[in-house]
Amino acid sequence: MKQTDRLMLAMRNIRRNPGFSLKIAGMVFTCAVLLCTMLTYVLSLHTSMEVLVKQKMSLCQNAVIADSETAEMLIRSSGEYTAVSELNLRQMAGESIDEIRQIYLSSSSLEWNGIHYEGINDFTYDFDAEGAVSESAYAVPFRIDVLVSGSTLLAGAEQEEFQQKFDKEASWLTGRLPQNPGELLMSDYMLEKYGISKEKQSSLIGETVSLYLKDICILENYTLCGIADADIFYLHGKERCAQIYVTETAELSAFHVPSYIVRLFAEDFSAASVQRTELLKDGCDLLSNEAITLFTTISMQQVLIGHTSAAVCAAVLLAMSVALFSMLQNYVQQKSGYYRMLQCMGLRAKQLCRLFFAELLLLSVPSLLSGLILSQFLADYILQIASQLQEHSLEIFFWQKALSVGSVCIYFVLWMFVCSVYELRIIQQRGQ
Helix, strand or coil: CHHHHHHHHHHHHHHHHHHHHHHHHHHHHHHHHHHHHHHHHHHHHHHHHHHHHHHCCCEEEEEEEEEEHHHHHHHHHCCEEEECCCCCCHHHHCCCCCCCCCCCCEEEEEECCCEEEEEECCCCCCCCCCCCCCHHHCCCCCEEEEEEECCCCEEEEEEHHHHHHHCCCCCCCCEEECCCCCCCEHHHHHHHHCCHHHHHHHCCCEECCCCCCCCCEEEEEEEEEEEEHHHHCCCHHHHCCEEEECCCCCCHHHECCCCCEEEECCCCCHHHHHHHHHHCCCCEEEECHHHHHHHHHHHHHHCCCHHHHHHHHHHHHHHHHHHHHHHHHHHHHHHHHHHHHHCCCCCCCCCCCCCCHHHHHHHHHHHHHHHHHHHHHHHHHHHHHHHHHHCCCCCCCHHCCCCCCHHHHHHHHHHHHHHHHHHHHHHHHHHH
16 A cells, blocks of 8 residues: 555544544643643753852852851861951041941952052943942942951862863962961952053062051061952952952951851762851851752752652653554444455455555644644743742743654654554554
């Protein structure tokens, strides 16, 4: 039998059995919508988790606002950490808050070899401007943090994100972190804004510098022991951090802001989430970390949606299989005489199986295509609602749609083949 003859015969059989055809088409349409929508959503959640883990790994940390006693206790019980306390520059400069509303780089200067280098504001440095006034939205403030002994400035996860984002061969740190009283670390960005080019900056290592605020000396005769690559402050975990660091001294202790910020680093987001829960139970005051909140939400959805999808898919497939095989059995029983006639006319079992497959194909393709199209709109709508609830965009990429559509199509092709073989076996059993 030629291919065209087989298709014409299959179309004739479909027209003769409209009730059976509508039932098969309805089942295929419903299953395609459910399976493809759930698969697309699950793939989107998986991708969102991968993006979060790869691009924001520096946020595998919990920042605790603590007094000195609590900070010391947290440091003793942690592995990698960064503990800092901001210096009150207004107090050091003897100025009131009303007189210095915002301390810019232009308010400060750096002295080196008897020469004063005036700071220049840079309003193009694209740090997160949330909460900043418009005229200072992209300016890096003049701020000094005291680095607690034993602290790291860039943890393992942060270094990994740094290498992934910038792929630099050179180290992020020239020199070393401040360890002794009277030592100072600055970013290359800050030095550039004082008019010292990157080519000259390495010559400053080990040199004595002083920092001034409104002509008042804030740090006098400090040794510049290290220069940090300012690109580290593009990391998610380093936004709005100071770019000047010193060590604790008796002289500076009087100008500390009362609280410390202790950043406790975890191996991954799962450990950071557990750590955050324990810290909250202990009554610690934590800075917000949207990445950990999002990780927890997506993890819960993955478990819930994964179990729900598995249960729904299993139920749908089981119900569809039982209903379909029952319908096929009744259908073949009603047309057993017709199929025996085709066999007597010389139609072999292989050809008969192909005829069944052509019938199911002609019935399923329109319903399958319409179901797949509807499922993509439905998945977009569900993700839009989920994104609004989570305040985080969950996107569907083209490859996710292609993979979900392809998987559902492969499933239905296999389903049609199994049904064709099953239908043929029923005829052969009834003919014996």
